[in-house]
Amino acid sequence: MKREKKRIRQSLLIDYMKTKPFFTDEDLAKLLNVSIQTIRLDRLELGIPELRERIKQLAEATQKKVKSISSKEVSGELIDLELGKSGISLLNITEDMVFEKSRVAKGEYMFAQANSLALALIDAPMAVTGVANMKYKAPVHVGDKLVAKAELKHRRGNKFFVWVKIKNGTKEVFRAKFILVSLESNGGPKV
Amino acid sequence: MKREKKRIRQSLLIDYMKTKPFFTDEDLAKLLNVSIQTIRLDRLELGIPELRERIKQLAEATQKKVKSISSKEVSGELIDLELGKSGISLLNITEDMVFEKSRVAKGEYMFAQANSLALALIDAPMAVTGVANMKYKAPVHVGDKLVAKAELKHRRGNKFFVWVKIKNGTKEVFRAKFILVSLESNGGPKV
Numbered sequence: 001m002k003r004e005k006k007r008i009r010q011s012l013l014i015d016y017m018k019t020k021p022f023f024t025d026e027d028l029a030k031l032l033n034v035s036i037q038t039i040r041l042d043r044l045e046l047g048i049p050e051l052r053e054r055i056k057q058l059a060e061a062t063q064k065k066v067k068s069i070s071s072k073e074v075s076g077e078l079i080d081l082e083l084g085k086s087g088i089s090l091l092n093i094t095e096d097m098v099f100e101k102s103r104v105a106k107g108e109y110m111f112a113q114a115n116s117l118a119l120a121l122i123d124a125p126m127a128v129t130g131v132a133n134m135k136y137k138a139p140v141h142v143g144d145k146l147v148a149k150a151e152l153k154h155r156r157g158n159k160f161f162v163w164v165k166i167k168n169g170t171k172e173v174f175r176a177k178f179i180l181v182s183l184e185s186n187g188g189p190k191v
Numbered sequence: 192m193k194r195e196k197k198r199i200r201q202s203l204l205i206d207y208m209k210t211k212p213f214f215t216d217e218d219l220a221k222l223l224n225v226s227i228q229t230i231r232l233d234r235l236e237l238g239i240p241e242l243r244e245r246i247k248q249l250a251e252a253t254q255k256k257v258k259s260i261s262s263k264e265v266s267g268e269l270i271d272l273e274l275g276k277s278g279i280s281l282l283n284i285t286e287d288m289v290f291e292k293s294r295v296a297k298g299e300y301m302f303a304q305a306n307s308l309a310l311a312l313i314d315a316p317m318a319v320t321g322v323a324n325m326k327y328k329a330p331v332h333v334g335d336k337l338v339a340k341a342e343l344k345h346r347r348g349n350k351f352f353v354w355v356k357i358k359n360g361t362k363e364v365f366r367a368k369f370i371l372v373s374l375e376s377n378g379g380p381k382v
Contacts, residue, residue, distance in 0.1 A: 070291040099319075100261040102374055107306050107320040108266075112299040128290075128330060129298040134323045183293055 009034065010042050017048055021058065021079075022090065022147065024051055055079060055090065066120045068127040068182070074120050075112040076146070084123035086151045089113060093144045105140035114164035114176045117150045122160050124182035130159065131179040138173045146173065158182045200225065201233050208239055212249065212270075213281065213338065215242055246270060246281065257311045259318040259373070265311050266303040267337070275314035277342045280304060284335045296331040305355040305367045308341045313351050315373035321350065322370040329364045337364065349373045 009032055016028060025043070029036045043050070049057065058079040063071035065081045076091030091113045097105050111134065119127050140146065150164040159179055166174040200223055207214060207222070216234070220227045234241070240248065249270040254262035256272045267282030282304045288296050302325065310318050331337065341355040350370055357365040 068292075073290060073297070099264060099317075101259075102317045102319055104319050104374075106264075106303070107323065108299050108303040111302045111306075111323075112297070115298050115302075126290075126293045128293055128295050129327050131327070132298065132302075132323070132325045134325075136320050136322070139319060183295075 006042075009038075010046055013039070013042055013048070014046065017054075021054055022051070022145075068122040068124050069116065069119050071120070073116055075109070075116045076148070078117070078120060081121060083121060084152060085121065086149070087117050087121040088150075089117045089120075089148045091146045091148070093140055093142055093146065095142055098142055102139075103141060105142075105144070107134075107136060110134075110136065110140065110146070110166055110174045111176070113146060113148050114150070114166060114174065115178065117148050118162040118164055118176075118178045118180060121150055121152060121162065122180055122182060124158075124160075126183040127160070127180050128183060129178060130181045132176060133178075134174065134176040136174055138168070138171060140168060140173050144168045144173075197233075200229075201237055204230070204233055204239070205237065208245075212245055213242065213336075259313040259315050260307065260310050262311070264307055266300070266307045267339070269308070269311060272312060274312060275343060276312065277340070278308050278312040279341075280308045280311075280339045282337045282339070284331055284333055284337065286333055289333055293330075294332060296333075296335070298325075298327060301325075301327065301331065301337070301357055301365045302367070304337060304339050305341070305357060305365065306369065308339050309353040309355055309367075309369045309371060312341055312343060312353065313371055313373060315349075317374040318351070318371050319374060320369060321372045323367060324369075325365065325367040327365055329359070329362060331359060331364050335359045335364075 012032060025036050025039045028039045055077055059077045062078045062081045065083055074089060076089045078089045080088040093105050097109045099106060115129055146166050146168055148164055148166045150162055153161045153163055158181055162178045162180060164176045165172055216227050216230045219230045246268055250268045253269045253272045256274050265280060267280045269280045271279035284296050288300045290297055306320055337357050337359055339355055339357045341353055344352045344354055349372055353369045353371060355367045356363055
């Protein structure tokens with residue numbers, strides 16, 4: 001019975017690694033209603049690396065795909081990218097990113113996360129931002145882990161329409177719509 | 192005759208210091224059709240400090256007025272501020288601000304200049320960004336000197352509608368419309 005439970009739990013864990021790769025051991029423990037220690041042992045048995053390592057591995061594999069900007073210019077960690085289609089990045093909010101008075105993260109960090117992710121998914125040798133419309137839906141604070149998802153909505157000539165949503169846990173904190181413009185790699189910008 | 196010319200030129204120079212305080216000696220020389228050396232001598236005689244010093248003096252006097260954020264959080268140099276009304280800031284584009292590939296300044300720098308200037312002019316103890324709509328009208332490059340002008344268009348309750356335009360010389364390179372939200376200094380955010 002105990003062995004059967006464990007088999008089911010470990011098979012769920014393997015599934016979660018695909019659908020919820022950014023869950024911490026704590027999150028997984030809650031989800032499966034076991035102790036964090038059990039999750040750690042399960043991961044060890046199954047050869048699943050810890051969260052930090054998982055993110056690093058994903059980021060390394062993903063970075064290579066970026067074309068339109070330099071991959072290190074993507075704000076936060078780029079952890080998924082389907083060129084010309086969609087992308088996901090993670091950003092940890094640290095002390096240096098918040099306003100002294102309000103303790104709220106400066107808008108430029110969410111902008112940079114969204115903007116660089118939007119640029120990264122463009123399948124062109126170079127691209128720049130043309131238009132950006134943004135809504136800050138809830139304040140972001142130190143320690144928050146932001147997950148940005150970007151999607152190419154449509155393309156018209158050298159103009160790319162990309163939507164980005166940023167969540168803090170399950171709460172949407174920011175959304176943006178960009179019009180990005182691809183540039184010729186020879187012959188200079190065509191803005 | 193020569194003395195008369197000089198008198199007129201110096202009187203023009205004094206006027207320019209009010210209307211065009213960010214002109215370089217080179218700009219002024221062109222404008223008055225004399226050598227840069229002549230401008231320098233005129234400045235010396237009239238006790239007008241050099242451009243860098245003029246900006247520094249203006250920035251020091253202006254910073255003290257900022258209420259809603261910490262004055263050092265204003266991106267670039269804040270050189271004019273009428274609290275609750277308008278503001279002007281300067282930003283020099285440096286090597287670290289441009290994309291490696293396109294050599295175009297990253298959108299986040301213009302965003303940060305505009306956004307922090309917009310926040311700075313809010314006459315409230317704290318404020319954050321709610322909505323930002325932006326248009327990047329022309330690419331900005333290393334060495335460009337950006338002048339941002341922000342204006343409070345209207346206010347509704349704790350919402351402030353601020354428009355910002357950024358020029359590079361005479362060319363408008365960026366414009367943004369913000370809705371900023373003032374926060375209660377006690378009792379936490381009211382977003």
